[in-house]
Amino acid sequence: MSAQLTPxxxxxxxxxxxxxxxxxxxxxxxAWKHTNLRALQRVESKTxxxxxxxxxxxxxxxxxxxxxxxxxxxxxxxGKLNLALSxxxxxxxxxDLADAAPEQLGTIAKLDRLQDGxxxxxxxxxDRGVALSVTGHDVGAIELRYVQSSEDAAMATxxxxxxxxxxxxxxxxxxxxxxGAGQFVNNHVTExxxxxxxxxxxxxxxxxxxxxxxxxxxxxxxxxxxxxxxHVAQFGAAIGRCDxxxxxxxxxxxxxxxxxxxxxxxxxxxNHSVIHHIANNTTSSExxxxxxxxxxxxxxxxxxxxxxxxxxxxTTQMNRNLVLSEQATVHTxxxxxxxxxxxTAAHGATxxxxxxxxxxxLRSRGIDAQTAHSMLVFAFAGExxxxxxxxxxxTLLKDELARRLAARTGLTVEG
Amino acid sequence: MLEIKNLKVKVGGKDILRGLTLDVPAGxxxxxxxxxxxxxxxxxxxxxxREGYDVTGGEVSFDGKxxxxxxxxxxxREGMFLAFQYPVEVPGVSNKVFLKHALNxxxxxxxxxxxxxVGFLKLFRSKLKTVKMDxxxxxxxxxxxxxxxxxxxxxxxxxxxxxxxxxxxxxxDSGLDIDALKAVSDGVNALRxxxxxxxxxxxxxxxxxxxxxxxxxxxxxxxxxxxxxxELALELEERGYDWIRAxxxxxx
Numbered sequence: 001m002s003a004q005l006t007p008x009x010x011x012x013x014x015x016x017x018x019x020x021x022x023x024x025x026x027x028x029x030x031a032w033k034h035t036n037l038r039a040l041q042r043v044e045s046k047t048x049x050x051x052x053x054x055x056x057x058x059x060x061x062x063x064x065x066x067x068x069x070x071x072x073x074x075x076x077x078x079g080k081l082n083l084a085l086s087x088x089x090x091x092x093x094x095x096d097l098a099d100a101a102p103e104q105l106g107t108i109a110k111l112d113r114l115q116d117g118x119x120x121x122x123x124x125x126x127d128r129g130v131a132l133s134v135t136g137h138d139v140g141a142i143e144l145r146y147v148q149s150s151e152d153a154a155m156a157t158x159x160x161x162x163x164x165x166x167x168x169x170x171x172x173x174x175x176x177x178x179x180g181a182g183q184f185v186n187n188h189v190t191e192x193x194x195x196x197x198x199x200x201x202x203x204x205x206x207x208x209x210x211x212x213x214x215x216x217x218x219x220x221x222x223x224x225x226x227x228x229x230x231h232v233a234q235f236g237a238a239i240g241r242c243d244x245x246x247x248x249x250x251x252x253x254x255x256x257x258x259x260x261x262x263x264x265x266x267x268x269x270x271n272h273s274v275i276h277h278i279a280n281n282t283t284s285s286e287x288x289x290x291x292x293x294x295x296x297x298x299x300x301x302x303x304x305x306x307x308x309x310x311x312x313x314x315t316t317q318m319n320r321n322l323v324l325s326e327q328a329t330v331h332t333x334x335x336x337x338x339x340x341x342x343x344t345a346a347h348g349a350t351x352x353x354x355x356x357x358x359x360x361x362l363r364s365r366g367i368d369a370q371t372a373h374s375m376l377v378f379a380f381a382g383e384x385x386x387x388x389x390x391x392x393x394x395t396l397l398k399d400e401l402a403r404r405l406a407a408r409t410g411l412t413v414e415g
Numbered sequence: 416m417l418e419i420k421n422l423k424v425k426v427g428g429k430d431i432l433r434g435l436t437l438d439v440p441a442g443x444x445x446x447x448x449x450x451x452x453x454x455x456x457x458x459x460x461x462x463x464x465r466e467g468y469d470v471t472g473g474e475v476s477f478d479g480k481x482x483x484x485x486x487x488x489x490x491x492r493e494g495m496f497l498a499f500q501y502p503v504e505v506p507g508v509s510n511k512v513f514l515k516h517a518l519n520x521x522x523x524x525x526x527x528x529x530x531x532x533v534g535f536l537k538l539f540r541s542k543l544k545t546v547k548m549d550x551x552x553x554x555x556x557x558x559x560x561x562x563x564x565x566x567x568x569x570x571x572x573x574x575x576x577x578x579x580x581x582x583x584x585x586x587x588d589s590g591l592d593i594d595a596l597k598a599v600s601d602g603v604n605a606l607r608x609x610x611x612x613x614x615x616x617x618x619x620x621x622x623x624x625x626x627x628x629x630x631x632x633x634x635x636x637x638x639x640x641x642x643x644x645x646e647l648a649l650e651l652e653e654r655g656y657d658w659i660r661a662x663x664x665x666x667x
Contacts, residue, residue, distance in 0.1 A: 356466070361503035364463050365517035365573060366491035366524070375516070379507025 011106040016124035022117035068392040071140030079128040079160030091139040095131040108191040109219035122189045129161035134170040141173035148180035157185040166198035175203040183211040190218045194226035201389040207236035216242040225252035234261040241270040248282035259288035263296025270299040281312040290321040292328035308339040317347035374405045416441040416612040423472035433637035442609040449634035459585040463497035492524035494580030498570040505557040542575040546602040563590035571602035588622035600625030620652035
């Protein structure tokens with residue numbers, strides 16, 4: 001039977017088997033120790049899983065208004081591409097996964113490495129999303145804007161997929177903005193395949209509704225001398241989880257993984273990453289900064305694996321946390337596993353509070369306590385925001401952070 | 416303008432100020448000199464409103480108001496300014512953004528219109544000249560990576576911008592070379608005004624050659640034990656503090 005299946009269909013059948021047997025990841029798994037999906041399970045069991053929502057024909061075109069500095073914008077409603085409201089720049093090939101799925105899907109987010117039912121479920125069930133590919137040189141920046149068709153829609157689960165393929169020396173900046181309102185589950189898998197010399201800057205801004213769930217997996221395979229830069233900003237969702245797995249498969253490949261997260265209320269924000277240094281002279285750097293307020297929980301777990309025989313590798317990894325409330329929780333676990341001697345590596349983590357001396361200094365100049373507080377939080381986040389590609393996204397991140405801090409203090413502050 | 420009466424302060428349960436009394440009228444510059452551990456820095460921090468100090472007695476009246484009842488930022492808005500001995504480095508906060516926030520919160524409190532970006536920059540540039548500070552430096556992150564001298568100049572720049580009613584200069588001369596000392600002193604002297612009081616806290620007489628005080632007070636073991644004119648500073652420089660201790664006649 002299986003001989004008649006296409007490779008993708010076969011993968012999907014295998015994935016379905018894995019999903020059926022594993023189910024949702026449980027806290028018994030090390031990688032899910034601090035993130036319990038019971039709340040998600042409860043909600044999904046009520047609605048019976050995947051619900052496909054129709055896109056209203058009168059959908060507000062304003063929602064697709066492009067940001068400054070972008071060559072194109074793709075609007076994805078409930079994870080489905082809305083071609084009518086999208087602008088596709090020259091040089092970018094877009095395939096709607098609702099129509100056809102490229103055979104290479106599912107080969108990077110490798111199932112054999114993942115005991116993760118969510119990724120398997122996505123591969124088995126995804127019915128929406130896009131595949132992007134670039135063969136020429138720099139196309140510029142494109143935004144993928146993920147919105148929900150209706151705020152009032154019943155709890156819906158969407159299994160969406162994104163594939164980004166860059167040919168030799170192609171360059172692209174992709175900004176995913178997940179801004180859906182309402183109560184929904186977004187199980188989203190992104191696969192990235194970079195050929196030799198390709199450069200991808202990849203931003204994810206997750207500010208979904210705080211009643212929703214964001215489960216994001218990003219898997220990246222890098223060819224010789226390719227460059228992958230990731231900037232993940234997590235502000236939204238009740239549970240926001242982002243897993244990045246990078247395979248530095250050929251010599252000279254390098255990656256940079258940056259993150260910023262801000263938890264308020266009861267939010268649970270989880271960032272996982274695994275970087276595989278498989279080939280010689282591969283380099284990676286990682287900097288995640290978390291701001292945890294109220295009763296929120298922030299998790300960072302980063303694993304860097306230097307393979308046997310991969311000489312001349314260099315890696316740095318740092319997770320810094322700013323805790324603004326006594327009831328907030330931080331779990332941080334930077335990890336290095338090195339299988340050879342020819343490596344430069346540094347890693348660490350910090351958990352701290354606002355600097356009292358700095359607060360006093362600002363206040364001694366007439367700045368009230370709450371503004372001083374906001375200024376210092378901004379200063380903490382500034383380092384990672386400043387490295388985000390596209391200026392309009394930096395502004396958007398600053399504005400979002402300012403809005404969130406203002407909600408806390410009732411004040412606005414300029415960065 | 417600033418009246419301190421019998422001020423007693425403990426730090427971590429230990430008596431540091433033991434009944435300090437001092438009156439600095441508007442328009443005058445007073446100097447406080449004293450050996451290490453006499454309570455100089457505690458006095459400046461208590462007046463500026465830093466946390467961690469227990470006031471166990473006495474009172475401080477500032478321009479007729481109870482200073483000790485106010486939060487640190489309220490004191491600043493009322494016109495109190497402390498030039499820090501060790502200005503704090505605040506990476507990630509731009510010097511300019513910080514100063515604009517500070518200035519506008521003070522202006523708002525005074526009932527003045529807040530300055531927009533243009534108005535602020537104009538004022539900022541003119542004040543940079545008075546402290547001979549590099550424009551580039553001034554636009555950087557607040558005190559971050561500044562040398563000792565640059566930090567002190569930045570304190571005086573802030574003072575020039577904020578135009579406080581009363582300024583405390585805590586060991587402003589420490590760590591300064593002669594050029595920086597001159598620039599800082601010139602900046603301070605330019606701010607001497609009949610409506611403004613100043614308290615210059617220093618270890619060494621040298622600073623007082625440049626910022627000439629109206630009165631000099633000796634702080635010893637948490638109390639002002641001797642006061643005099645500017646010549647008292649010279650005498651202290653020559654003779655040290657032991658003779659004053661002896662004059663106290665084992666009162667401690």
